[in-house]
Amino acid sequence: MGKIVAGIGTSHVPSIGVAYDKGQQKSEAWSPLFDAYEPVQKWLSEIKPDVAIITYNDHGCDFFFDKYPTFAIGAADKYPIGDEGFGMRQLPPVPGDTAFSWHLINELVYNEFDITVCQELKMEHGFLVPMNLCFSQEPSWPLKFVPLAVNVIQHPLPTAARCFKLGRAIRNAVEDYNDDFTVAIFGTGGMSHQLSGERFGYLNSEFDEWFLDQIEGDPSALISMTHQELMERAGVEAVELIMWLVMRGAMSDQVERIHRNYYVPMTTGMGLITLENVVP
Amino acid sequence: MSQQLDPDRKIEGSYIFTGPMSQKGYALNKLGASLVSDDARASFKADEDSYMERFELTETQKKLIRDRNWIGCVKGGANIYFLYKITSVFGDSLYKLGAKQAGMSYEEFLRTRKISGAT
Ligand SMILES: [Fe+2]
Numbered sequence: 084m085g086k087i088v089a090g091i092g093t094s095h096v097p098s099i100g101v102a103y104d105k106g107q108q109k110s111e112a113w114s115p116l117f118d119a120y121e122p123v124q125k126w127l128s129e130i131k132p133d134v135a136i137i138t139y140n141d142h143g144c145d146f147f148f149d150k151y152p153t154f155a156i157g158a159a160d161k162y163p164i165g166d167e168g169f170g171m172r173q174l175p176p177v178p179g180d181t182a183f184s185w186h187l188i189n190e191l192v193y194n195e196f197d198i199t200v201c202q203e204l205k206m207e208h209g210f211l212v213p214m215n216l217c218f219s220q221e222p223s224w225p226l227k228f229v230p231l232a233v234n235v236i237q238h239p240l241p242t243a244a245r246c247f248k249l250g251r252a253i254r255n256a257v258e259d260y261n262d263d264f265t266v267a268i269f270g271t272g273g274m275s276h277q278l279s280g281e282r283f284g285y286l287n288s289e290f291d292e293w294f295l296d297q298i299e300g301d302p303s304a305l306i307s308m309t310h311q312e313l314m315e316r317a318g319v320e321a322v323e324l325i326m327w328l329v330m331r332g333a334m335s336d337q338v339e340r341i342h343r344n345y346y347v348p349m350t351t352g353m354g355l356i357t358l359e360n361v362v363p
Numbered sequence: 364m365s366q367q368l369d370p371d372r373k374i375e376g377s378y379i380f381t382g383p384m385s386q387k388g389y390a391l392n393k394l395g396a397s398l399v400s401d402d403a404r405a406s407f408k409a410d411e412d413s414y415m416e417r418f419e420l421t422e423t424q425k426k427l428i429r430d431r432n433w434i435g436c437v438k439g440g441a442n443i444y445f446l447y448k449i450t451s452v453f454g455d456s457l458y459k460l461g462a463k464q465a466g467m468s469y470e471e472f473l474r475t476r477k478i479s480g481a482t
Contacts, residue, residue, distance in 0.1 A: 097457070098457075098481065098482060102481075110480070111480065112478050112480035112481035113481060116481075142444040143392075143395065143396055143442070143444045143445045143448065144399070147392070147393070147396045148385050148389065148392060148393075148442075165399070166399045166400060167399065167448070168395070168398050168399055168404075168447065168448030168451055169448075169451055170401070236380060236442060236444065237380055237381075237382070237385050237442070238367070238368060238379060238380060238381045238382070239367065239368075239381075239382075240367070242367060277377070278443045278447075278457065278461060279377070279378060279380075279437050279443040279464070280376045280377045280378050280434070280437055280464060281375075281376030281434065281464055281465050281466065282374065282375060282376035282377050282465075283376075283461035283462070283464045283465045284461060284465060284472065284475060284476075309366070309367045309368075309369075310367040310368060311367060311368050311369045311372060314374060314377070314379070315372070315374055319374065319377050319378075319379065320443065347477060348476070348477055348478035348479075348480075348481035349458070349476050349477070349478065349479070349481050349482065350458070350461065350476070
């Protein structure tokens, strides 16, 4: 049976990708963020997961409102880098694992998750920033990836509870897979921030710290939270935090927290949490 | 039905991107979505009007873009991530777009932030 060996919640703020490309990891403004990921990279290089499932959202790089999937999963050997409207980042294509993707897709659909299957999918900051933060591409990416895109921009969005259940179904699918196959699962986005409207710049660090506590210890209050409440308390675009619940749903009830960080330099609370399962 | 949005609890200064908003702003968002190559951005910049002709924008929508009225676009159903691709062509990065929506100068806005070097 396969196993989930790491659960990671992390922000995917686009400016992190720009700082990464400019090599500003050690600058005064950015080191409080990048330094926190160094032990995470080390931890992941010791655990050596075969695949990372990255739960993220597309920000108008590949999906448009002519057809907008609630949940979409990639099934390709590689995923090219997309242009999000600001030029193409100079990164190699992201390696995929089609055999595992199709296994996951089969299991999820037969467990009543009606997902969209993508044999071509362009990667963008929602996916690439977490990948840049947590893995080193030198000399080449050390594992393969499965992108899992969630609609968090055009309401109605999937509920937080639905995201959590999707995580549960992902865990079952992983456990049904080949022996010794190991998976890291990511929930990305947030934390508190608002980009649209006169309320631009709204932040709630107290909420973010509470969210980090709950995602670790007891996610029940997060699972039952409505989009309305999440947007009121954390900002309209912070509703994407529901994606962290996919990750949490894939973990066991009891988890051990390995890393945690919070940094809020500009308009977005940049959070990080890493978890391992506690097997009873 | 589990109600996720409460229309009676309006969030001040916020415009939730629902189905009707997405329908209303469709042409604006489609224009934004098209700006994902150097060529497209260059031709939009070179001749806004003829570029807009390709997307069946209403006169009102064209005027919003000509006036760089970004908050008007948001109220008119432009999704922030697609609008951002439009404003970037005119030099309004995410934080400048934000400051304009909030009715502040970019410098004023930066003073409200902790580490304004982390842009
Ligand atoms: Fe996002």
